[in-house]
Amino acid sequence: MPGEFSLIDWIRQQTLASPAVPVGIGDDAALLMITPGEELLVTTDMLMDGRHFRVSETAPELIGRKAMAVNLSDIAAMAGRPLAAFVSWALPRSGGRALAEGLFHGLHQMAQEYGVSIAGGDTNSWDGPLVINVTLIGETVQGRRVLRSAAQPGDQIYVTGPLGGSLTHRHLTFTPRLQAARELAQRVDLHAMLDLSDGVASDLRHILRASDVGATLIAEQIPVHSDVSPKLTAPLRIQHALTDGEDFELLFTAPAISPEVLIQLRDLSVDCYSIGTIRSAPGCTLRLGGQEGPLPVGGWEHSID
Amino acid sequence: MPGEFSLIDWIRQQTLASPAVPVGIGDDAALLMITPGEELLVTTDMLMDGRHFRVSETAPELIGRKAMAVNLSDIAAMAGRPLAAFVSWALPRSGGRALAEGLFHGLHQMAQEYGVSIAGGDTNSWDGPLVINVTLIGETVQGRRVLRSAAQPGDQIYVTGPLGGSLTHRHLTFTPRLQAARELAQRVDLHAMLDLSDGVASDLRHILRASDVGATLIAEQIPVHSDVSPKLTAPLRIQHALTDGEDFELLFTAPAISPEVLIQLRDLSVDCYSIGTIRSAPGCTLRLGGQEGPLPVGGWEHSID
Numbered sequence: 001m002p003g004e005f006s007l008i009d010w011i012r013q014q015t016l017a018s019p020a021v022p023v024g025i026g027d028d029a030a031l032l033m034i035t036p037g038e039e040l041l042v043t044t045d046m047l048m049d050g051r052h053f054r055v056s057e058t059a060p061e062l063i064g065r066k067a068m069a070v071n072l073s074d075i076a077a078m079a080g081r082p083l084a085a086f087v088s089w090a091l092p093r094s095g096g097r098a099l100a101e102g103l104f105h106g107l108h109q110m111a112q113e114y115g116v117s118i119a120g121g122d123t124n125s126w127d128g129p130l131v132i133n134v135t136l137i138g139e140t141v142q143g144r145r146v147l148r149s150a151a152q153p154g155d156q157i158y159v160t161g162p163l164g165g166s167l168t169h170r171h172l173t174f175t176p177r178l179q180a181a182r183e184l185a186q187r188v189d190l191h192a193m194l195d196l197s198d199g200v201a202s203d204l205r206h207i208l209r210a211s212d213v214g215a216t217l218i219a220e221q222i223p224v225h226s227d228v229s230p231k232l233t234a235p236l237r238i239q240h241a242l243t244d245g246e247d248f249e250l251l252f253t254a255p256a257i258s259p260e261v262l263i264q265l266r267d268l269s270v271d272c273y274s275i276g277t278i279r280s281a282p283g284c285t286l287r288l289g290g291q292e293g294p295l296p297v298g299g300w301e302h303s304i305d
Numbered sequence: 306m307p308g309e310f311s312l313i314d315w316i317r318q319q320t321l322a323s324p325a326v327p328v329g330i331g332d333d334a335a336l337l338m339i340t341p342g343e344e345l346l347v348t349t350d351m352l353m354d355g356r357h358f359r360v361s362e363t364a365p366e367l368i369g370r371k372a373m374a375v376n377l378s379d380i381a382a383m384a385g386r387p388l389a390a391f392v393s394w395a396l397p398r399s400g401g402r403a404l405a406e407g408l409f410h411g412l413h414q415m416a417q418e419y420g421v422s423i424a425g426g427d428t429n430s431w432d433g434p435l436v437i438n439v440t441l442i443g444e445t446v447q448g449r450r451v452l453r454s455a456a457q458p459g460d461q462i463y464v465t466g467p468l469g470g471s472l473t474h475r476h477l478t479f480t481p482r483l484q485a486a487r488e489l490a491q492r493v494d495l496h497a498m499l500d501l502s503d504g505v506a507s508d509l510r511h512i513l514r515a516s517d518v519g520a521t522l523i524a525e526q527i528p529v530h531s532d533v534s535p536k537l538t539a540p541l542r543i544q545h546a547l548t549d550g551e552d553f554e555l556l557f558t559a560p561a562i563s564p565e566v567l568i569q570l571r572d573l574s575v576d577c578y579s580i581g582t583i584r585s586a587p588g589c590t591l592r593l594g595g596q597e598g599p600l601p602v603g604g605w606e607h608s609i610d
Binding site for chain 1: 327328331332333334335336337338339341344345346347348349350351353355356379380382383385389391393394395424425426427429431432433434436438440441442443445450452453454498499500511515
């Protein structure tokens, strides 16, 4: 009978030993070693069929890829180094094995690309829709903490790429900005940073709140992704860029970066767009065509009643 | 609008700072510090409505308790010290907030009892049934690794309590054997260990396979829990004890423990029942009323086709 244990055996055969993971899949817990002097980073994301992807319309490899990538993006937002991933899933009872293999291929390929071991997890089947949870363990690099709470008045606000329209396809294929974060940590006086999951209009507020500051965004400076229809009016395109979500670009604050450093970063494939400034007065405003008004939240917040 | 962020705020207010968790809920990843010289332990378990509990019949506090306890049990099986938990959930859209608060109370109470910080997670809502995933981070104690692969021919096989009948209620209220594991690690030459989730008949095979050994169980020595109906025949009661699952007792192998140490352990509330022996010949047999035959697997394996 092909069952849970047979699937786990198959997965074990695909995974490689790693110095950071002396004991991986197959015991009650995995054993991990982190670099002495570094702190541990832990992040977790749950993705559900119908909410973050549609099994009926999406290759399982892309779903697996996304489940790993959203967690890699969180480690990037801490300027960290990812080490090991733990994958739990609730598989639909019918067709679950083939689905699991496709998901795993996507997870594994993404993991390998970023030097991550898949070191454990939990396999279940049920009559419900696919649910997949990834917990990613990483470590700091040179003991550096890059938090949301370190924005300071006078900082510029930057994003690492154009925004909006991700849900047409890019949310499945985006590049987690680990390399960009590493370069930024080395070359820029990074203050606060996060990765954009709900959209600037929503996510920026996490930094403002944690840092007890406010912000002014300049509409004309917001880079709008080509995935946003060029047929829309400029204000509508900006609204998409600010609220569509799932961009998974980094948003960070720092003292203004010199043109020389911006060019160096661009040569390293890290495009930084300044989109506004941090101020001491609370709140968040948008300057659009010479007018300044409150920035609508717009970014979707999951409704829970 | 009471939504995701309001729920997360409420959760943050309940959680306490901990020296092991300098940055917990509220950033892209949590920052953790483990004791220098120890290795990291990571385990994860996903529980789904209808499979591991029924929301319609169970207090949310007990569901939350179980979600934390099954992970604590895995850290116990490594003789480790639990540190920080990460909770992801897919909440039903209707009534999700009240459910989440009940779940959290159960999670949090169990976490506090064992010195664990709830340091992060992921909150989602959807139209599907409740899914809750907990990842628990722990560390080794005095650098000691207690794995499934260390059983040796001649070892006795022990369990830390009576087995069977857990699904009537005990699976929601069991005590994870962290303290017992700690005492055993100090007083016994522990070889292999795991926690019983699918039942001895299934779980013992993980040790046999990882250690490349076989085993003989003695039916008369299997401690049968009072949750198993006393009206059943003795062989049926033993079958329940071996295959019901969700006992969450420790099963371990070690050279025979002296009566003096067994009494010491009992004084520390660690009851050890010898249920058989490890042998070099592969396979697993059950000796029942003078006869020895192959042990049926019996423990349920989730079917995935």
